[in-house]
Amino acid sequence: GESVGLHLPTLSVQEGDNSIINCAYSNSASDYFIWYKQESGKGPQFIIDIRSNMDKRQGQRVTVLLNKTVKHLSLQIAATQPGDSAVYFCAEPTGGGNKLTFGTGTQLKVEL
Amino acid sequence: DGGITQSPKYLFRKEGQNVTLSCEQNLNHDAMYWYRQDPGQGLRLIYYSQIVNDFQKGDIAEGYSVSREKKESFPLTVTSAQKNPTAFYLCASSSTGGRSGQYFGPGTRLTVT
Numbered sequence: 646g647e648s649v650g651l652h653l654p655t656l657s658v659q660e661g662d663n664s665i666i667n668c669a670y671s672n673s674a675s676d677y678f679i680w681y682k683q684e685s686g687k688g689p690q691f692i693i694d695i696r697s698n699m700d701k702r703q704g705q706r707v708t709v710l711l712n713k714t715v716k717h718l719s720l721q722i723a724a725t726q727p728g729d730s731a732v733y734f735c736a737e738p739t740g741g742g743n744k745l746t747f748g749t750g751t752q753l754k755v756e757l
Numbered sequence: 758d759g760g761i762t763q764s765p766k767y768l769f770r771k772e773g774q775n776v777t778l779s780c781e782q783n784l785n786h787d788a789m790y791w792y793r794q795d796p797g798q799g800l801r802l803i804y805y806s807q808i809v810n811d812f813q814k815g816d817i818a819e820g821y822s823v824s825r826e827k828k829e830s831f832p833l834t835v836t837s838a839q840k841n842p843t844a845f846y847l848c849a850s851s852s853t854g855g856r857s858g859q860y861f862g863p864g865t866r867l868t869v870t
Contacts, residue, residue: 679859686864688849688864690861691858734800743788744815745859746802748799749798
């Protein structure tokens with residue numbers, strides 16, 4: 646069946662270090678992925694997306710890598726800041742593309 | 758400002774009462790969604806609507822109902838049939854369904870005692 650999951654539930658990094666959050670997906674036909682950031686008590690915020698015809702996409706301090714061979718997605722955050730502390734979700738279209746299925750989420754904690 | 762609004766931010770109800778959560782968007786999006794989030798958990802889809810006057814059940818629709826009479830509005834009713842209604846409820850909208858980013862409201866935290 647279709648599923649999106651994350652390898653690590655919690656990731657702790659030192660301020661200034663780079664963070665890497667991973668996501669595995671099982672549907673090899675998936676052609677679009679999104680990363681969201683959710684701060685405590687708030688709604689998820691769109692960070693970056695990537696389509697399956699790309700291997701890499703960069704934003705401001707964030708990079709998403711897609712490895713279709715092993716069905717793996719990662720979010721890299723450069724020079725992690727305290728404001729990056731949040732839960733990060735990956736998501737992919739399911740149900741014929743009419744809805745998104747979200748992974749469990751990874752809690753990123755930035756230590757000063 | 759364009760966006761999605763949910764009200765109220767906090768809601769308290771007694772067990773056995775129905776309660777309706779509001780969701781309004783002015784992004785001119787066709788699709789709207791309701792999710793439930795429990796502490797330390799991911800998002801689970803309750804209902805979604807791709808067009809006015811049409812909606813579909815998500816993964817956990819039992820005990821919930823929705824309506825989509827206007828493009829801008831997608832209210833969710835948590836009925837007394839929902840066994841564990843206490844949760845954080847999130848509304849989202851998108852322009853083209855799953856193959857575009859969904860934009861989320863600030864959420865409503867419902868507590869039923």
